[in-house]
Amino acid sequence: MKIAVCIKRAPDSETRFKIGSSGTGIDEAGVKFDISDFDSYAVEFALQTIEKGGGGEVVVYSVGTDASQETLRKALSMGVERAVLLKTDAPVFDSMAVARALAAELQGGGYDLILFGKVAADTAAGAVGAMTAELLGLPVVNSVSKLEVGGGKGTARRDLEGAAESIEFPLPAVVSIDEGIARPRYPSLKGIMAAKKKPLETKPAQLGDVRLSIVKMELPADRPPGRIIGEGAAAVPELVRLLQTEAKVL
Amino acid sequence: MLPPMQDFFDIDSVLSEDERAVRDSVRQFVDEQVLPIIGNAYIEGRFPREIIPQMAELGVFGANLPEEYGCAGLNNVAYGLINQELERGDSGIRSFASVQSSLVMYPIYAFGSEEQKRHWLPRMATAEAIGCFGLTEPDYGSNPSGMITMAKEQADGTWRLNGAKMWITNGSAADVAVVWAKTNGDPSDKSIRGFLVPKGAKGFKAKDQKGKLSLRASDTSELSFDDVELPADSILPKSGGLKSPLMCLTQARYGISWGAIGAAMACFEEAVAYAGTRIMFDKPIGGFQIQQQKFADMLTEIVKAQLVSLHLGRLKDAGRYTPQQVSLAKRNNVDMATDVARECRRILGANGILAEYSAMRHMANLESVYTYEGTHDVHSLILGQAVTGLNAFK
């Protein structure tokens, strides 16, 4: 089975962000970057599928600046065979432009499955997977929490609010991955060494027209500082009073 | 999980991408798999064996030994970073890995026959087999050359081993013990050879030492040998003299110099985070002068220790390092870590005596690290001799 996984460099989830001096980006000083969370589940699923299914290839793609090379190399150290960087001068927030660049590269790649994380940690748009599929004319299933592929087709489960969908679809297809599919492996030290010898190709990204730009980034307003109103069950009457009179939710 | 301490002296910029990737991978493993369970394991006094397969899969055992033996083939700075990150979790975890790597796999690699290497090393890299290192004896710690464990060669080429070893990490769990013994009644340390003693050999007993207040998440055992019969091929053929076990100790001590940095970093990060949120007299305690001076001193010591070990690692990779340089690093870094751990425990106030916080666990562990692999004072004499040329041991 030939699987492509589209991944992105994103800041580590535990970071407290500061806005950079330009006001249109975060201050990257001291920020740790890694493969965007949901993307790493997709990489793990792809590797497990190949390992269980007795053969095939996993290739990772990323649209990003040079800094994304380290991200791609992490995927290589997890066991991915080959990586391709579609290089941009600056991070791109326009989902359609990213999808164009990926579709141009993936076209004719002969992939049975193209995986995405359901949403990127930073841009948080969750659109590139579906858009890329549309450009490639492939079926797409978004945000799956269970997935099985084989014999030319796939079954998946998507969680809705208070419900779940069971879905069937033919391969080749694009699928975006939610949490719960697979826990990403730690790159083994041997894997880190082997990654150095694996191919990582860089080419310019064909973005087309970029129609979404950042005007400003700011930190959300702080909540008012927390208040402890009492201890133990004895504090309950006061809580109820406050919920009734102050918060007006009771 | 705490965000890691800031890389104050930008040491990351002189690490290669691989070295950083190795460090990050082990760090993530420790954050996710070790930290959540280590406080309880320490209180229960048990080594958390359940993490061994993951450590093996990560490839931490024998990481700086060659790929042809199933090892990761990393350089020594990467090996040091592995130790740093493991000990950022707990000294007991790092001790398990140090013993397996530097004190069992290394002697087999350095002194073993090709058959022994091909048989044991890949199995130990995957932790299918676990080893321990038997050098220290009940009456011979700082002075290993005085050991009385004795192996006598028989007419048929087999050996009979008699004696006892003490303070042996992994002893009760080990599938094989690398035991150092004098041979054929010769009391001089020139007769010392290394033997591979398998678990279950008749007359070989391993018993855990109880009542430890330090290194509790680690197996520490007594080994006893009562006329143990060993086949001819149990000897490590290229071993000879005290130099052989000391070479192993040099490997381990190198790793420990990095490990101590990890323990200090863990305590430091925890204390800084605590001091930022603990309000007293209407402001965080981190805003008071006494705490800030402590942080300044600790940060300085940690940075110095990092630079010592980093340079030492580069020398080791260039094939140029000396055991005396390793003594300087081990002595300095462990000593500074014991101070950092203690100061951090104090900054945590009453909370600092709870197992929920790591400072006191590290503080207690580091007492063992201060004492083993050459006590602080022994390293003082090694350095003293290196400086003056005069032997102050006797």
Added chain:
Amino acid sequence: MANVLAYAETRAGELRKTALEAVTAARQLADATGGGEVHAIVFGPAGVAAKAAQLGQYGADVVVAVEHDRYTNNDPESISATIAERAKSGGHRYVVGVASQTGRDIAPRVAAKLGAAFASDVLEAKADGDALVVRHPGYWGKVIMTLKVTGSPTVVTYRAGAVTPAENAKSARAESMAPAADPAASRVVVKETTQSTKGRPDLAEAPIIISGGRGLKEAGNFKLVEELADAFGNAAVGATRAVTDEGWRPHSDQIGQTGRTVSPQLYVAVGISGAIQHIAGMRTSRAIVAINKDKEAPIFKIADYGIVGDVFEVVPALTEAVKKAKSH
């Protein structure tokens, strides 16, 4: 003057609250750009046209019903093809939806089919000359981004709950349309949609959420959380990642960076320490109550009303008190 097409979401032939939000948002956008028409497009089995008529109350000038028995379940391929076709034939400047789970599935497909610029999950959108300027939370909600989107048409989805449905009655001329792509030919087939909550509102829609963390010590103790939710009456039950990782609650209950982001009127955190990853999922709740035995727990920094105590004592007492308060 710009016409706006609003995708009004249904499930099993019934309008969802997000449908009202989408039409309200579309109405506001149309009025802000010269007062064009709002066309609401609705998909469902036979009979959905009648249910959709109420969208006129919220500002729809036209309600386009696309009826087909396959639309008892979602059919993303034919639905997105039909929306795109209607947007083209109607010359719509904006296509508006809500970023519910279904909205997130449909909207990017529509955008790609139209080659349109796309702004996802916005808190607000304002026209600025030819462009649309939107505010959108990124970096796990830790950063608010103001983005400018150019090009016509523009597809935009609003965060669920960001727009309060507002009455603004319009004519709601009924139109019907056949699917632009035959649902029978869809490659992606939703075989069934199963309800998972037992009579409680979904996390995205509940005004009150009672959430449990590791402090409950074991799965069985979630009963305390459920009883408190029942006492409030209109509450949903949530969980932290620690708890869903252990398997005590399903992953779909998880509130946090990698789970659901919620914004209820009241969020009650029971036995939750307040890890950054969890806070990211609930920090925009209007009022936050926290009950935890550790007074140093980070949750107390953002809780409007914190009680330091044993959850096994405090929660039952609170449940009783809420029941009593509600019975008056």
